[in-house]
Amino acid sequence: GAGVSQSPRYKVAKRGQDVALRCDPISGHVSLFWYQQALGQGPEFLTYFQNEAQLDKSGLPSDRFFAERPEGSVSTLKIQRTQQEDSAVYLCASSDHTGGGTEAFFGQGTRLTVV
Amino acid sequence: AQSVSQHNHHVILSEAASLELGCNYSYGGTVNLFWYVQYPGQHLQLLLKYFSGDPLVKGIKGFEAEFIKSKFSFNLRKPSVQWSDTAEYFCAVEPGTYKYIFGTGTRLKVLA
Numbered sequence: 001g002a003g004v005s006q007s008p009r010y011k012v013a014k015r016g017q018d019v020a021l022r023c024d025p026i027s028g029h030v031s032l033f034w035y036q037q038a039l040g041q042g043p044e045f046l047t048y049f050q051n052e053a054q055l056d057k058s059g060l061p062s063d064r065f066f067a068e069r070p071e072g073s074v075s076t077l078k079i080q081r082t083q084q085e086d087s088a089v090y091l092c093a094s095s096d097h098t099g100g101g102t103e104a105f106f107g108q109g110t111r112l113t114v115v
Numbered sequence: 116a117q118s119v120s121q122h123n124h125h126v127i128l129s130e131a132a133s134l135e136l137g138c139n140y141s142y143g144g145t146v147n148l149f150w151y152v153q154y155p156g157q158h159l160q161l162l163l164k165y166f167s168g169d170p171l172v173k174g175i176k177g178f179e180a181e182f183i184k185s186k187f188s189f190n191l192r193k194p195s196v197q198w199s200d201t202a203e204y205f206c207a208v209e210p211g212t213y214k215y216i217f218g219t220g221t222r223l224k225v226l227a
Contacts, residue, residue, distance in 0.1 A: 035217075106158045106159040
């Protein structure tokens, strides 16, 4: 594909509702990242996949957040029992290398608003 | 804790003015450094990066940045801005791992 694709672009959820955010990385990219960007802040790391393996989930803010990448391509970030503080833009990024020192390609993000 | 500081949150310039955006980080080891830009309605895009070698790096659209190790800084510069440079600019540090630590961003508005 031309770039990283995320869906939906916008999501409004009632407090307590579960949501699922989808990321289609660039084809062939082994590394996939999720970041959370609160209003007026820079993106903050949530989790990292290398192929289908979730190697780092240290940034997930609570056990209500869960991410998966079962076949090493598409990834889903799930948030259970959403809270108002979950309102943010969720960014997905992918890269064609493992480890550090490479450019990450970002999607346009999903803006989640919890009401 | 590792952190990245961008001191200018909002910058307004006239076209043809020179630009310098500050970025300082707190991490004592080897780092990879990036500047990303987000134009209105678009995704984050890489402007330039520094991994090693010449501390003055050149990126796209006439941007450059200088890595000063002793000051833990990686400031972004452009000699003459254009209206199309209106965007939000993010400094990011990769402290020896695969994940970025971003600054809070600087919103640049260029007046035509």
